[in-house]
Amino acid sequence: EPEVTQTPSHQVTQMGQEVILRCVPISNHLYFYWYRQILGQKVEFLVSFYNNEISEKSEIFDDQFSVERPDGSNFTLKIRSTKLEDSAMYFCASSKLGGGASDTQYFGPGTRLTVL
Amino acid sequence: AQSVTQPDIHITVSEGASLELRCNYSYGATPYLFWYVQSPGQGLQLLLKYFSGDTLVQGIKGFEAEFKRSQSSFNLRKPSVHWSDAAEYFCAVGGYNNNDMRFGAGTRLTVKP
Numbered sequence: 068e069p070e071v072t073q074t075p076s077h078q079v080t081q082m083g084q085e086v087i088l089r090c091v092p093i094s095n096h097l098y099f100y101w102y103r104q105i106l107g108q109k110v111e112f113l114v115s116f117y118n119n120e121i122s123e124k125s126e127i128f129d130d131q132f133s134v135e136r137p138d139g140s141n142f143t144l145k146i147r148s149t150k151l152e153d154s155a156m157y158f159c160a161s162s163k164l165g166g167g168a169s170d171t172q173y174f175g176p177g178t179r180l181t182v183l
Numbered sequence: 184a185q186s187v188t189q190p191d192i193h194i195t196v197s198e199g200a201s202l203e204l205r206c207n208y209s210y211g212a213t214p215y216l217f218w219y220v221q222s223p224g225q226g227l228q229l230l231l232k233y234f235s236g237d238t239l240v241q242g243i244k245g246f247e248a249e250f251k252r253s254q255s256s257f258n259l260r261k262p263s264v265h266w267s268d269a270a271e272y273f274c275a276v277g278g279y280n281n282n283d284m285r286f287g288a289g290t291r292l293t294v295k296p
Contacts, residue, residue: 110275112285123283
């Protein structure tokens with residue numbers, strides 16, 4: 068069964084450094100998402116992406132964050148200057164169709180980001 | 184704005200016992216409701232979802248959930264829990280455009296032998 072993959076599984080970085088989290092969505096999916104889960108807290112929506120542009124973003128997704136689909140398979144989340152509070156598990160998800168809640172989002176295993 | 188409340192942070196049940204995990208939602212229109220499970224170190228796996236139709240929804244691993252509009256609830260049930268069901272369970276709500284799906288805080292399930 069096809070699945071969403073994410074690399075790396077764990078990323079450790081120094082405060083102020085840039086990080087790029089990578090995701091490979093399911094190949095025939097059209098919508099892509101990033102969520103984060105701070106340790107012990109709920110999963111929070113960050114951003115959705117369709118047709119090479121952001122379709123929706125939350126208040127968490129400020130100017131420090133950006134997303135990109137650099138080629139036909141990868142979907143990346145960049146944090147320009149990491150802060151301690153960016154430490155979290157970051158989940159990528161993808162869905163086949165666009166704009167309809169009848170479509171299921173499939174989640175990757177996550178990347179644990181630790182900012183020191 | 185939509186939101187989800189999972190009143191129970193942690194539940195412990197004995198293996199073989201029945202299980203019910205509570206979920207209450209707030210949404211201004213017809214909600215689309217989901218239950219996900221997260222095993223330690225793993226991503227989120229969809230257990231089941233409700234969009235319309237029959238209010239009792241069957242999912243994977245023997246789970247089911249019932250949508251009750253009058254109570255704004257979507258509780259997850261399983262008649263007989265297995266040790267492998269120990270995990271974190273998340274309820275989520277979305278709308279027609281589910282780009283902004285909202286998750287509950289999760290319920291951690293411990294299964295006693």
